Amino acid sequence: MTSTEPLLALRDLSVAFRTGGREVTAVRNVSLDVPAGRTLAIVGESGSGKSTTAAAVNRLLPDNGRITTGQVLFEGRDLARLREREMVAVRGAGIGLVPQDPMSNLNPLMRIGDQIAEALLVHGRAAGRDARAEVVRLLEMVGIPDPARRAGQYPHEFSGGMRQRALIAMGLACRPRLLIADEPTSALDVTVQRRVLDQLAGLTSEMGTAVVLITHDLALAAERADTVAVMYRGEIVETGPAAEILARPRHDYTRRLLAAAPSLTSRSIAAPAPARPAADPPAGPGAPDEPGPSGGPGVSGRGLAAAPDGTTSGTVPGGAGELVRVEDLRKVFPLRSGGTVTEFTAVDGVSFTVPRGRTVSIVGESGSGKSTTANLLLGLTEVTAGRILFDGTDLAALGRRDLFAFRRRVQPVFQNPYASLDPRYTVEKSITEPLRVHRVGDRASRRAAAARLLDQVSLPAATAGRYPHELSGGQRQRVAIARALALSPELVVLDEAVSALDVIVQAQILELLAELQRELGLGYLFISHDLAVVRMISHHVHVMREGRIVESGTPAEIFDAPRDPYTRELLAAIPGARRAA
Structure with missing residues (x-):
């Protein structure tokens, strides 16, 4: 490879899959250049061919897929023509990979630290004590708290976002010359996303590492990439400098992506407040009209005041309009390390309500306790202390038959669709x-x-x-x-339910959820790290950190006038946060 040649060059690359007795072309005549030390973002909706293009570079296509035409030139060598033994030497050391789905790409039977250390050992980077020290450094680099202890845990003991960070650490372990990052931050909260992407940018400048970033987030791509390639139905329809693509998109599809992307200035699609009764009924026993122990609005029965634009203010309603009431909820997990058992408080004194026909969102970074709260409400995890009342009934009092009926009335949508x-x-x-x-x-x-x-x-x-x-x-x-x-x-618990979707489909699903809420009176508990989406769909928002609710309010209160420093930090980290809708 000469100094003038790109590190990676795709030349008229086409990929096809054999399915149903015929061959279907998924990627058609793609040509792209990635210079050393630069970042190329490939953007497009789900099924556009962007992940297939990335898999072709690393020769990791499924068994029914093959490169039909074209070249994949890495450091001057055509990877499409290398034998598998030669490709093994390229993967990891030459080309690192951060795959999209953390649960199916981590071995559930191996500790996280051992899996990262294995990559170091295979490529002769480190062994023994040196490998263990490097594992801790890598986990710390990608924002895993208490990395030395966490290295000894298994994937199921990590949150979805923490598993994704572990994959990123694995992809960076051998300091590759090219890193393919396939939706590397879609499961991460914005503060950790910024930290991880800053680290990738640091690698680019320090070592000349090139990055191919696969994403459906056009704002993220424009903020982080030197060049953006927009992909649609297997073809590159537009390529150019990131700032130019964002400011002056030429192709209709690119304009559609930009129009669908949520931002903090996007219009609210939350269902308007229903007509209020003449007088709210009094709160039931155990529902004092005062702030809850979490420091946010309490579980009072005062109800919401409807503004002219359909938004609400004040505490969430209780009494007849209340579907779910959570009171001083706590969840403590035992953590075993060697022969020592310690306790970890994942949820610490959380109180909130979900009114009928309303969307209550919980936001916070990975590991903040928001998904654990959702699992407690679904009855999938045992409560340590506190109460959860659904339609006035304490879930702890339900027998098997009543619990079966409860599960018909409450349905989940989990973060990882492949596992569910x-x-x-x-x-x-x-x-x-x-x-x-x-x-x-x-x-x-x-x-x-x-x-x-x-x-x-x-x-x-x-x-x-x-x-x-x-x-x-x-x-x-x-x-x-x-x-x-x-x-x-009656209630749908949505745990990062739209984080895996491209912006066009995401917009369709959010509109669908809002429409169903208007028609059927559905209540939603919406768990997300995407603050722009939360603003669009929510009636009330709780910000969670380290197991506690640190701030609560309407979307306007939380996003326009945040009081807590942590909330302000979350907002500041959003890529293209204030882009006009």
Whole structure:
């Protein structure tokens, strides 16, 4: 490779997959250059071919995929023509990879530290005590708290965001000359996202490392990349300097991406407040009209005052309008390290309510306790102290039969759609499973319901017969949302439910959620690290840090006049936060 040649050059690259007895082209005639020390962002919606392009560079296509034409030139060598033994030497040391799905790319039977150390050992970078010290340094670099202790834990003991950070540490372990980062920060809160991307930028400037950033976040791409390539239906439709693409997009599809991207100035789509009764009923026993122990608004029965624009202020309503009440909730986990058992308080004195037909959001960085709070509400984790009341009934008092009925009324949408969908089930079977379990309808009506739900979440009817591994990450998440809606629940707990979606589909899903809320009176507990999305869809917001709620209020109060320094830090870290809608 001469000094004038790019580190990575794609020349007329095409990739096809054999499916259903025929070959389908997924990537068509892609040509791109990535100079040493520069960052190229490939942006596009789910299924556009951007992840397939990245997999072709590293020769990690599925068994039914192949490069049909073109070249993948890395340091002057065509990787498309290397033998597999030669590619093994390139992967890791020459080209690092941060894959999209942390749970399916981490070994559940190995400690996190051992998995990172394995990469160091395989490529002869470090061993023994030196490897352990390097593992701790890498985990600290990507923002894992208490890295020495965390290195000894297993993937299931990490939050989704922390697992993603562990993958980033693994990808950086051998200090590669090219790093392919496939949606590396989609599971991360904005403060850790900024820290990680700053670290990637540091590698670029210090070592001449090039970065190929695969993302559906155009604002992030424009802020972090030197060059942006926009991909649509397997082709590059626009390429140029990041600032130019953002300011003067030429292609209609790029303009659609920009229009759909949420920002802190985007309009609210939250369902308007319902007409208030003449007088709110008094709060029930144990519901004092005073602030809760978390420091945020308490669980009073005073209700919300509706503003002319449909937003609300004051505390969330209690009494007849209350669907969920959480009182002084605590969750303590035992942590075992060697022969020592310590305690970790994940949720510490949290109180809030979810009114019927309203969206209450919890935001905070990974590990703040927001997903644990959701799991406690769903009855998936045992409460250490405090109470959760659903429709006035304490969940701790429910017997098996009542708990079964509760699960029909409350449905989850989890962060990781691949882990929450049975790989042996077709999409139709996954969507109709709740209907079968709860004995709703017959086979024909369930099939009709699946078709209707697929249409609602913008998936073609042909998707019904496919399996999860045949879908993109965004498509899988849409299936998970369709399944959650199958039983027409009263409350949907959405844990990072739109974080895996490209902005166009994300906008469609958010509009769908708002429409369903207006039509059916659904309540949502919305867990997210994406503050721009939270502002669009929420009626009330709680900011969570280290197990506690540090600030609560309406979206206008939280985003326009934040009081807590942590909230201000979160807002400042959003890429392109104040971009005009």
